[in-house]
Amino acid sequence: MPQDYDITLKISYLYDSPAAASRTLLRMLPRTEPGQQLLAGVVTADPAPGWRRDDTDFFGNATTEIAHEARLTRIVFRFDGRVRRALDSGALDLSCGLPALAQQVAALRDIGAASPHHFLGASPRIPADPAIAAFARACVGPDMSAQAAVQAVSRALHGHFTFDPTATDVATPPAQAFRARRGVCQDMAQVMICALRALGIPAGYVSGFLRTLPPKGRPRLEGADAMHAWVRAWCGADAGWIGIDPTNDMAAGGDHITVAFGRDYADVAPIRGALRSAGRHRTTHQVDVIPV
Template identity: 35%
Template sequence: MIYQVSHKTIYRYRSPVSFGNHVACLSPRSLPHHACEWSELQIDPPPSNRHERIDYFGNRLTLFSISDPHSELKVEARSRVNVDSEFRKWGDASASWEETAASVPSDRSRSGLDAYQFAFESPRIRLNESFARYARLSFRTGRPFGEALLDLTARMHQEFRFDGNATNVRTTPDDVFRLKRGVCQDFAHVQIACLRSIGLPARYVSGYLRTYSAAGGAQLAGGDVSHAWVATYCANAGWLEVDPTNNIVPSEGHVTLAWGRDYGDISPLRGIILGGGREHSLEVRVHLQPAA
């Protein structure tokens, strides 16, 4: 499946901004069976300088500054991504989850070492016993890893309600867990907290979602904005992805943008501005369409 992605962000400021320094994490990663054929970032007003770099987690960042006074900042990321059906196919996840979890700390393979760092608290995801208790209802003794993971995802989908007004970007996983409401970002954070609380590495994946299913079925939630889901590490099978918002295993319909420990590592656009008044409005429009 080949997609054309357009991700447009518009900031409108109360008063003119005289200088702005920004970081965008808006260029999709290229991965096996997930090729970002091209991508570009259009910035208006034109930046006085821009640089690209790869961050710690391998994501592509664009850094730019704008030194002309402006009251509106438009950033449009466009890309073409080819996702084939091999991508995200789960390997063998039938070993018991405890076995898998126990193998992580001593796994000195490159991927094991890499995965291990996602097993701990991160700035926005603090762990506690209630996450672990919740996770253990699915991760029961001796249960195969994959089965337990799907069960946790299904339970979350059932017990949490999608509600765009209940939370904001600062809401903690703890609050979401109590409210049982939120958006994809919140659900991903909660599920990551659950997995890490029982010793499993889990990372936060941001990206886009095709909003209609290929078979013409029901609309999926989380489209037309950025989406977020979860990947967790299983020694034999590698990284397994689940989408707690929609209770599905991501496949051809998900386009990966970036990943990190939590939202904070890969927020799509952040910056420091001079001026701009106390408030600004933000508009985000995402379009994902199959390319001809």
């Protein structure tokens, strides 16, 4: 049986000095894709914008572009909706052997949004890094399947990192987080993507939600208090894309609700924008993912 979730995401900004000429791009509306269906949902801003356009980006993520001309001392961006998520399938490992993966990627001629070709090389926030590449190579063996290699890297990174929300910020490069061995889900996801690409495994970044209340008898997952991040890895023509959550060292399954995916955080940031302002601002995030 599928599971429905009622979801609320609220991101608030308070400005010390009134901000003007604000233009913002939001990615807050969950995707509809295999195993996940957006049943109902709305993205709003308070105060209401003077201009708005809803669209999708190259990767098929829902976008909302808004503009405010009036001066703002505060603004709240919000998503409210219901999502239906398929439960974990426990799928078998259908991936090819790791040495054969490059040949399977090369055989693909598709360059659409889901093509693994977009997810092999360096991207704006995830440059190649020799130390991460060496770490990745030490995690895998030549006889592993692609999926087993992905799982091995996740397991090693999970043991390598300490979850620490104070250690990094949204702009921290993966190499810096890797050296510190501390960070949050964004850091672990981007380090893992760098590691997988070094092994020739196409990998991308996923932003979304985790259920706030775990099933009875199961521990609460790291990252459930804010938007979460995990990894998509392409494991061959038969297996396709699989989801893996290195923060919790688990497959991305029924507890994970996808909002957006791309090459790295720059492609999926929930809020990007520009405005005229002086002084500092404060921001707060609030997430609730409640099973219906």
